[in-house]
Amino acid sequence: MADDAPRRDAALVALDWGTTTFRAWLLDGTGAVLDEVRSADGALTLSARADSARARAAAFEATFARLCRSWLDEHPGIPVLCSGMAGSNLGWADAGYLDVPAELGGLAYRLTVVPAGDSVVHLVPGLRATGAHPDVIRGEEVQLVGALAATSTGRDAAATSDERDAAATSDERDAGTDRRRTVVLPGTHSKWVRLDGGCVAGFSTAMTGELYGLLLRDSILGRLAEGEAGPAASDTFTWGLEAEAGQGDERGLPALLFTARTLVLADRLAGTQVADYLSGLLIGAEVRHALRAEPADVVTLCGSPSTTDRYRVALERSGVMVRAVGEDAAAHGLWRVALDAGLASLDTPEEQLA
């Protein structure tokens, strides 16, 4: 094979199989994306149709085979790594959890294997918080790995325990501040994750995106709304943020949300503004309370461009500096987990050199 070609050989099929969306990437030996597939065959749709664990596993296997057929035919034996709800107890197989505090580097050593025709699929475990505030993450853990790789100074990401201990000893307080960070993964269920180096110290979830969808689709407010929230933070979105900041503690969200209706009735909010205003109220409530529970000076944001833009405005309005990471963090994270697990390597596999 010519010298200029090997880097483009396929080395991994990476799946981010969420509740409502299936995303798959064909990655080369450097972790770069060769090809991509997206589909609405989310884990929830499949599990809702199956009446037993066996039927469910068959449905996941058939959907995977259908959506990735051309890749699997062209690259027989290619390793497959999968994160997200496909690894839940209502998914393909239960991939379990790592209890926090948990080193993200440990994900690679707790993969669950399921056969899929001529392929073997490796499921990434989720993260679980026990104690007073139990919570779970499933899928975002590989985004975290990708986000850390994209934003780390290198020292944090690669640090061994000894290096970290040394840094902590030299100036415990400064080093601690430097190593700690908050990563926010906004979405249907937004995750606020507190990291200490490569270790997830804790996290919490706000069902902001799901509430927005329910209100806009099925509530009395949705009947007034003309269209969805725009692609970026608008003045109306900021109005919602400000209303929440000014009145949220006193009036509470169940009362504040209803103002989307009363402001329309009073001709002070147009139907086309309802979605943006609601988005401002809801993201405002999430961000304000999350920062109150766990103050942060800098936040790493990882999401789609339009969602990231809204959270950036809400965070900066609260005096927080934002570092943004693209939504391809999942593909990057899966690649790094695959490397750690020995599923893929920076060398092109021998059988593909033939």
Add this chain to the structure above:
Amino acid sequence: MADDAPRRDAALVALDWGTTTFRAWLLDGTGAVLDEVRSADGALTLSARADSARARAAAFEATFARLCRSWLDEHPGIPVLCSGMAGSNLGWADAGYLDVPAELGGLAYRLTVVPAGDSVVHLVPGLRATGAHPDVIRGEEVQLVGALAATSTGRDAAATSDERDAAATSDERDAGTDRRRTVVLPGTHSKWVRLDGGCVAGFSTAMTGELYGLLLRDSILGRLAEGEAGPAASDTFTWGLEAEAGQGDERGLPALLFTARTLVLADRLAGTQVADYLSGLLIGAEVRHALRAEPADVVTLCGSPSTTDRYRVALERSGVMVRAVGEDAAAHGLWRVALDAGLASLDTPEEQLA
């Protein structure tokens, strides 16, 4: 007609035609209920089917005629009084609003008349707050009239302006405290109304009941829930109240609601408890914030028995004394508005003595 019979003659058809429910009462010359009709033909269902104001009016008229036919046939010319969403701009006809502060006694002088076959239907106006916090009431205004009649000392309800001025002069502060009261009408859209004697000083709305329905029916939490909230406040409901009181300000509702899922995943909440726990979180948030915005020592509660029980527990937990009024307050209120409007009188109409 025999001496013991006249009080049972029909004197008014009273309609409480809400968003999702139609309720009608046939009342005698004392305001007592002779007969009752309930139906799911809510104003929203009718208005959703009609594509013009004319078609909508026809649908309301036909539904009214169908549901009340036997009463109208037996008592030709009987007066009809109607409150609720039937009087909205998406209803039978727009009955307008009284702007607050508004004397409830003024409702009777602002009725809107619509013809309905051989009958004439009188629509009660709603209440509207303008200013910084616009809001509307439509239907609850007659429940307020009924609730006041049921709980007043008599002085408040019957007081003239002169009598009230005199009371205020004799001891302005005590009399003011005595005359002010908070009435809570919990439901899909809970109303917190501040009254000064028979005058509505202001009100606010919390969409607690609608949020509960959306979450239980359509959210990821609903898929974990086995059954609806029970008929009365349970220990699990109180658990929800306490979680909201302890963590609501710090964690916020979008995060707190998600704990219904994480507690189930952690085996600490059973599927059968999800609805009660959610009800506790939501009612807890509504009551806590409403009392923070407008503190009260005593609250008059007007709703169905199971809803009233939950709000009573939430209010008493916050140190508030509760006076409960039954959900038939709407029929009582409509009767009193009809008396004030001269539509009905305590005397049996002559034509019915024949």
